[in-house]
Amino acid sequence: MSLGGGPGVEARAAGTDAYFELAFSPCLNLVSVVRRFVNEFYSQVLIDADVTSRLALATHELLENSAKYAADDLTSIRISVSKEAGSTLVAITTRNRAETEHIARLKATLDELIAAPDPQAHYLVLMRRTAKRTDGSGLGLGRVRAESEMNIAYEVDETSVTLRAEARIPETPAQ
Amino acid sequence: MTPIDVTPIETTELQATAQLDEARTTINVSFRGNADARAIAPVDAFLVSVHEAAARLGVQEVVVDFHAFDFMNSSCFKAFVTWIGRIEELAPPRQYKIRFLQDSGKHWQRRSLDALRSFAAELVSIQ
Numbered sequence: 001m002s003l004g005g006g007p008g009v010e011a012r013a014a015g016t017d018a019y020f021e022l023a024f025s026p027c028l029n030l031v032s033v034v035r036r037f038v039n040e041f042y043s044q045v046l047i048d049a050d051v052t053s054r055l056a057l058a059t060h061e062l063l064e065n066s067a068k069y070a071a072d073d074l075t076s077i078r079i080s081v082s083k084e085a086g087s088t089l090v091a092i093t094t095r096n097r098a099e100t101e102h103i104a105r106l107k108a109t110l111d112e113l114i115a116a117p118d119p120q121a122h123y124l125v126l127m128r129r130t131a132k133r134t135d136g137s138g139l140g141l142g143r144v145r146a147e148s149e150m151n152i153a154y155e156v157d158e159t160s161v162t163l164r165a166e167a168r169i170p171e172t173p174a175q
Numbered sequence: 176m177t178p179i180d181v182t183p184i185e186t187t188e189l190q191a192t193a194q195l196d197e198a199r200t201t202i203n204v205s206f207r208g209n210a211d212a213r214a215i216a217p218v219d220a221f222l223v224s225v226h227e228a229a230a231r232l233g234v235q236e237v238v239v240d241f242h243a244f245d246f247m248n249s250s251c252f253k254a255f256v257t258w259i260g261r262i263e264e265l266a267p268p269r270q271y272k273i274r275f276l277q278d279s280g281k282h283w284q285r286r287s288l289d290a291l292r293s294f295a296a297e298l299v300s301i302q
Contacts, residue, residue, distance in 0.1 A: 028213065031212065032188070032246070050282045057283050124290075124294060127290070127294050137250045143287075146290065
């Protein structure tokens with residue numbers, strides 16, 4: 001499988017762990033294709049349809065973010081599900097190169113997001129703010145934190161951005 | 176149902192329609208499909224038209240059916256936030272309510288619609 005001329009995709013499910021990694025040419029039209037694949041892939045791995053939905057939403061928002069601001073023709077995404085004692089760790093990591101100006105703006109957005117103690121309250125602040133914005137919604141990463149209930153961390157250098165969203169899902173007796 | 180002057184969205188990925196009910200008190204809107212980055216401009220324009228029709232006709236409520244709505248990205252979600260903001264700008268007697276009909280099997284809807292209800296609890300309800 002190859003998407004958009006990118007290097008390709010690797011997926012593996014071993015025991016209770018599974019990961020999916022894709023590198024592709026950033027193209028907004030492909031983001032929904034990847035989200036649908038992620039939804040299908042992880043519905044086979046995760047019992048909880050709500051968790052799968054959260055993962056799919058976060059995948060879509062993080063990939064759109066990467067695709068919008070990528071400085072070259074390569075964006076990569078890795079989604080992993082790992083069983084831990086009493087919980088399951090789900091994580092999404094995206095990497096792409098970006099222009100310095102975009103990196104500075106993203107860093108400011110993420111620093112504010114991560115510092116906000118209440119994801120839901122901060123999301124409402126972003127929603128109030130978005131009506132006045134003309135350059136994008138400014139909601140995507142806040143949505144990942146509030147609606148997908150995932151913590152966000154990042155690493156940046158002068159030319160590249162790595163974003164990681166993760167959540168620990170407690171095991172339920174049904175699992 | 177009476178057609179109103181709102182151009183429907185008819186793309187491969189997304190369809191949306193708006194009709195006035197017979198009592199002329201409610202506009203029924205339905206979304207079907209997937210609203211991603213390609214749908215931002217159509218969704219924006221559609222909701223602007225729905226709002227203008229609702230204000231012009233003086234309806235009490237707009238019912239938005241999400242049962243066949245598979246996904247909405249944050250930019251299209253913004254269009255709904257902006258729509259609610261436009262209602263808030265109307266004089267209180269002219270403000271109308273929005274009632275969303277959700278599909279509980281589409282889990283993203285509960286989270287996104289809860290956020291919209293938290294944003295404007297006096298205007299938004301979910302069924």
